[in-house]
Amino acid sequence: MVKTAKIFLWFLIAVVCLWQLPYIWNFLSAKQQTTPFVLYSSVAGDFTIRRSVDNNASWALTTGEKLTRKEYDSLLPEYFAKQLASENRLPDTILSKPVSLKFLTDENISFRIKPEAIFGPSIPLYQMLESASERVDLEMPPDVFRITDSKIEFINKDDNKINEDKSREFTAALNRAEFAFPAVEVAGNPTVKKKYDNGFLIVDSKGRLFNLRMVKGKPYVKRIALPLGITPVHCLVTEFNGQHSLGLFFDTKNCLYVIALPDYKILKVEIPPIDLLEEEVTVMGNAFTWTFRIKNDDKITWYAVDSENFKQLKTYSESSGESYAKGLSFEKNGWIDLGWR
Numbered sequence: 001m002v003k004t005a006k007i008f009l010w011f012l013i014a015v016v017c018l019w020q021l022p023y024i025w026n027f028l029s030a031k032q033q034t035t036p037f038v039l040y041s042s043v044a045g046d047f048t049i050r051r052s053v054d055n056n057a058s059w060a061l062t063t064g065e066k067l068t069r070k071e072y073d074s075l076l077p078e079y080f081a082k083q084l085a086s087e088n089r090l091p092d093t094i095l096s097k098p099v100s101l102k103f104l105t106d107e108n109i110s111f112r113i114k115p116e117a118i119f120g121p122s123i124p125l126y127q128m129l130e131s132a133s134e135r136v137d138l139e140m141p142p143d144v145f146r147i148t149d150s151k152i153e154f155i156n157k158d159d160n161k162i163n164e165d166k167s168r169e170f171t172a173a174l175n176r177a178e179f180a181f182p183a184v185e186v187a188g189n190p191t192v193k194k195k196y197d198n199g200f201l202i203v204d205s206k207g208r209l210f211n212l213r214m215v216k217g218k219p220y221v222k223r224i225a226l227p228l229g230i231t232p233v234h235c236l237v238t239e240f241n242g243q244h245s246l247g248l249f250f251d252t253k254n255c256l257y258v259i260a261l262p263d264y265k266i267l268k269v270e271i272p273p274i275d276l277l278e279e280e281v282t283v284m285g286n287a288f289t290w291t292f293r294i295k296n297d298d299k300i301t302w303y304a305v306d307s308e309n310f311k312q313l314k315t316y317s318e319s320s321g322e323s324y325a326k327g328l329s330f331e332k333n334g335w336i337d338l339g340w341r
Contacts, residue, residue, distance in 0.1 A: 035295075038316065040304030041075040042095055042288040047302060047316045048075055062316050078104050078286035095288060106241040107287035115276050118234050125155075127190035129197040131213040131220070138192040141214075145170075147183040147202070173219035174212070180204040187235035187247070194239045201235040201247050201259075209235075211246060211264075224264050230257070234276070242287070244307075250276070258310055270312040271303045289313065295320060
């Protein structure tokens with residue numbers, strides 16, 4: 001019996017080794033690959049491409065035109081404003097619009113949309129900061145809130161007791177706005193590492209979108225008018241320095257929209273639908289354009305859109321260069337992938 005068990009054990013070890021051999025070979029023989037850094041230049045009307053091979057950097061446009069480092073900096077004055085200012089090369093205007101060092105640096109944004117932040121597990125307890133704080137630094141609240149099937153409840157952190165008065169006041173405000181309990185999506189940024197607070201984006205049970213904030217201790221509820229046929233699914237609150245937007249959301253068709261301030265206008269970002277389970281999304285923006293980097297297993301595509309109306313300006317793509325042999329791995333959908341890729 002012991003002999004049979006040993007034979008089976010060694011057989012199992014051999015099978016696992018053979019199973020993982022493609023992955024091990026790929027791991028040992030893999031060459032370092034670098035993804036180019038691509039940004040849209042509103043000055044050139046083209047994407048700039050920075051590549052690094054063996055620690056040697058090169059710069060070019062998609063047309064193939066080579067650039068020096070100084071030319072590269074000059075084509076991206078929004079991102080290299082401090083460097084250009086130190087060299088006394090910062091332009092007074094960009095696209096006929098007067099600019100300054102402070103304006104350019106304040107308008108720059110960068111963020112990444114991570115699937116785990118959207119689809120990962122979460123505890124449905126949220127912290128609502130004061131949106132009209134009289135202090136320079138924001139402060140975390142003494143309570144958390146949750147949204148049940150019929151109301152919103154604020155729970156004190158110290159004793160875990162429900163603040164009945166505050167809960168009743170905020171529930172009444174939501175009811176007046178015709179909010180249909182329960183909430184199917186609650187999104188916010190409960191952190192003090194920001195300059196201001198935009199509150200929460202909440203989708204009710206009828207698929208309607210609301211902005212909920214606390215202003216001087218009182219509830220503020222704004223129902224956001226949506227274009228016909230659009231239902232938000234995944235929301236993200238934005239609190240960029242420029243304060244031009246309230247947030248972003250994906251709809252049921254994976255299309256991306258921006259909620260513009262101060263009028264809460266819904267603007268569709270003119271890029272193809274994004275599969276958040278399969279694609280990585282990185283965004284870098286400035287006062288004139290946003291550059292979206294969409295990456296999947298096959299290719300990387302960059303889209304440049306106008307920062308005011310989010311109409312597409314240009315697109316550029318390259319192979320991601322990530323063909324590889326997989327060993328045993330567990331995919332997001334729970335299946336075990338044993339295949340080659």
